[in-house]
Amino acid sequence: MKIVDAKVIVTCPGRNFVTLKIVTDQGIYGIGDATLNGREKSVVSYLEDYLIPVLIGRDPQQIEDIWQFFYRGAYWRRGPVGMTALAAIDVALWDIKAKLANMPLYQLLGGKSRERILSYTHANGKDLDSTLEAVRKAKDKGYKAIRVQCGIPGIAKTYGVSTNTKSYEPADADLPSVEVWSTEKYLNYIPDVFAAVRKEFGPDIHLLHDVHHRLTPIEAARLGKALEPYHLFWMEDAVPAENQESFKLIRQHTTTPLAVGEVFNSIHDCRELIQNQWIDYIRTTIVHAGGISQMRRIADFASLFHVRTGFHGATDLSPVCMGAALHFDYWVPNFGIQEHMAHSEQMNAVFPHAYTFNDGYFTPGEKPGHGVDIDEKLAAQYPYKRACLPVNRLEDGTLWHW
Incomplete structure (x- = not known):
């Protein structure tokens, strides 16, 4: 062949x-x-x-x-x-x-290790009331785990929060737009958001939060400590991870579980994080880390140190990656959770797939292969349009991590 x-x-x-x-x-x-x-x-x-x-x-x-x-x-x-x-x-x-x-595909990898795949979705709002309503809607759809992002008073645009009625899509302009960030306002407000969510929905639902690389290690430690009463499933991307040892300081100060890795490209980006048990979940994705072949190595290595998988699954990955990820999730012994940011009807039409969602869980389907195809004629009707991610500046104009 x-x-x-x-x-x-x-x-x-x-x-x-x-x-x-x-x-x-x-x-x-x-x-x-x-x-x-x-x-x-x-x-x-x-x-x-x-x-x-x-x-x-x-x-x-x-x-x-x-x-x-x-x-x-x-x-x-x-x-x-x-x-x-x-x-x-x-x-x-x-x-x-x-x-x-x-x-x-999951059979070729070694067969399934579970009957269904726990997933989490996104709930965001421009203020606390709309955020609580978004959590309620996600819960009504059957999700057992929900990532909560909320607009911050005094900040015009906050990561994870849509400024219109459409799903959040950060790549929103032909050239990079500029957003403004205040660590102080964020740190002072976010614990109140999770206090309100827990008060409204109780202790049983899994809550997650994405910091999106915005904090220094000691600031992240402060946030993790403040969020401990609300028992998060994880706090994601608390700091930029080029310096893996940053997570050592965070770990010393909080028991809030830590997740990181969607921007990683190889096992070398997370080796120290895993072997020192500075994180609880590795989020490196199949599409950005060399495929299934390397992700098997990362997952096996992680399993030695009680670190579980938590694949990135936003709409910046196509249904093709989602299908492959779900087969991997079905098989991998140290599975944690799968992110799910739903693709639109247009996207699903271009990429017909065998995977299904029901009551907070996915199954990858039984079709040979990873179960996702592409309708090339339909795909040709949607030409490429350049779209860039934003950049961040502090309130004094200093360029910051987006």
């Missing part, structure tokens, strides 16, 4: 998605997600100019050798562009192999 064609499909059914389709001489094909939010065309170029020409003629069943060729064989390793491109290839090859075996 040989790879005879590979092409990149870019579509924008409400937001930009990049999909790689690999075709074999037996007519079997696989697809992988190559979406990198705000840098989509960079991954397209890397695939088309450097990786795809090397794929043609190779045996698609040699997944490990192909992965090593593109990773170990590259002088310039890692980084979001390269690892996203490699992930697309890897997921497409696993899709092909599972189709060849005529089994769903």
Whole structure:
């Protein structure tokens, strides 16, 4: 069996998605997600100019050798562009192999470790009342775990909070927009939000919160301590994680569980965090960390240190990545939770899929492969539109972490 064609499909059914389709001489094909939010065309170029020409003629069943060729064989390793491109290839090859075996991907990985996959959704509001209403709506949909984000008094635009009636989408402008941030106002307000949510909904629902890399380690420790009475499932991305040892200081001061990793690209980004047990959940994604092949290594390594998975699952990942993630979630022994930010009807029409949601849980379906396809004719009706993520400045104008 040989790879005879590979092409990149870019579509924008409400937001930009990049999909790689690999075709074999037996007519079997696989697809992988190559979406990198705000840098989509960079991954397209890397695939088309450097990786795809090397794929043609190779045996698609040699997944490990192909992965090593593109990773170990590259002088310039890692980084979001390269690892996203490699992930697309890897997921497409696993899709092909599972189709060849005529089994769903989770069976090829080793079979399921659970009957259903716990997921969490987003609830956000411009103020406390609308946030409580958003939590109520999510709970009514069956979610047992909800990420809560709330507008902060005195801050015009807050991460995770939509400024219109549509779902939150941070990549909102042709060129980067500028948002203003105040750590003091945020720290003074957020504990009150969770106090109100717990008062309204009680202790049984899982609550999560995304800090989005905004704090210093001691500020994050303060927030974690303040949130302890409300028993969060996790506090996510408390600080920028380039310095992994920052989490050591946070861990020393709070028992609030810590999650991080959606911007990581390899096991080296999280090795110290995991082996020192400074985090509880690793959020590195299949699409940004080299695919299923490397995520298996990260998850296995994490299991040695009581760290569980918690895949990023916002709409900056296509249904292709969601399908692959759910098969991984079904199999991985140290599963924690799966994020779910629902795709629109347009997006789901472009990417028909076998996975299903019911009462707060997902199942990946029994279709051979990862169970997600792409309607190329429909995808062609939605041309690419450049969209950039914002930048952040403090109230005095200092550039800050977005």
